Amino acid sequence: MTTRAIRGLLIVVIAVFLSSTAPAANEKLAFWNVQRKGANGDAKNPDAWFRAAADVGIEFIRLAPTAWEGEGRDFLLGNADHFTGIPERDDAKLKTALDAAHRYRVKIVLTMFSLPGARNRQFNDYKFDYRLWTDEKYQEQALAFWKELATRLKNHPAIVGYNPLNEPHPARKDGHQGENEKGFKKWLARNRGTTADLNRFNRRIVKAIRSVDSETPIVLNCWFHSSPNGFLYLDPIDDQAVLYAFHLYDPWIFTTYRVNKGRFSYPDKMPAGSGATAPWTEADLKARLQPVIDWAERHDIPASRIVAEEFGCDRRVIGARDYLEDVIAAFNEQKWHWAFYSFRSSDWDGLDYELGTEKLGWKYWQEREKGIDHEALIKRHDNPLWNVFKREFSPKSTSEPSAK
Secondary structure, three states, X not given: OOHHHHHHHHHHHXXXXXXXXXXXXXXXHHHHHOOOEXXXXXXXXXXXXXXXXXXHOOOEEXXXXXXXXXXXOEOOOEOOOOOOOOOHHHHHHHHHHHHHHHHOOOEEXXXXXXXXXXXXXXXXXXXXXXXXXXXXXHHHHHHHXXXXXXXXXXXXXXXXXXXXXXXXXXXXXXXXXXXOHHHHHHHHHHHOOOOOOHHHHHHHHHHHHHOOOOOOOEEEEOHHHHOHHXXXXXXXXXXXXXXEEEEXXXXXXXXXXXXXXXXXXXXXXEEOOOOOEEOOOHHHHHHHHHHHHHHHHHHOOOHHHEEEEEEOOOOOOOOHHHHHHHHHHHHHHHOOEEEEOOOOOOOOHHHOHHHOOOXXXXXXXXXXXXXXXXXXXXXXOOOHHHHXXXXXXXXXXXXXXXXX
């Protein structure tokens, strides 16, 4: 054998060895390497719901199964007052939904709106539950829950992200919601490293998940109910597969129909304090996002690791279409991932954009009082408001769903 032949054989052998010993690419993380556009939803009727999402072309769903009926009081948790393990029937129900998502090629970020000691207030007599932030035993239960859940889900092909807790707000019980930054800095200094410290909680939850699942991306929410201002105090995590998320419904008194009451419209009559209004420009919207932009630059976090995981505006608010167009344009300019709220919500018609801008009317509510299901009373249709979202997606073929 010639020297050239021997050299060539050695190159082949070395290449084969390296390919067999090199770590496999993290396909779940690779999903996030390009901008992704998705939606929030609960998928209570999984097969039809995910087929509809695929028909639109939605790339991922931030799935919130909080309101699903489970074995115990709280779905997946059994009981948020005392977590002892994930109920098997709840696990099976969740996996049935994930299987449906996979069949229709829709990826999933699984989010928890409740954790042990932090029951979502919609299921807690509309009271905030702060036990997760005041009692260490509930944090230990939350870590145990996510460790078990990640063990069960880490190999599911639909899952591309774990979102441990929606809109954390440990400082709210002491009056800090983001408005009084000076006061919050003192609060954080007093509570750094304690049970009330969100940064500590994030580090611990990532460590717990990574002890059983080294690859699935983890999406962490920031302070103040995931407000953009919450990034001012967020510590990044030393993990290449962590993404960071915020929510945008700003200004809340404009986007919320029951609070707006016709006082504000976009962009000409926006809240300016003390009941006054003023026109908004592109600079006003960017100012709301600037804390996220500055934080990412300061910590060298790429755009592919930032998620605007909730945003929306009540469909009945004047100027909702223009507002949502401008918000999406701002996200796209930054190349951030985003997920609108929400797709075919089973219980919140104000953010179901396929209904257009019309009110449902008194007859709808009269029928609901008789027990008639929401889906039987509404008619979704193309309209200018829904098209703001629809044109951002490329429909998937659902004639041949993906095999498991």
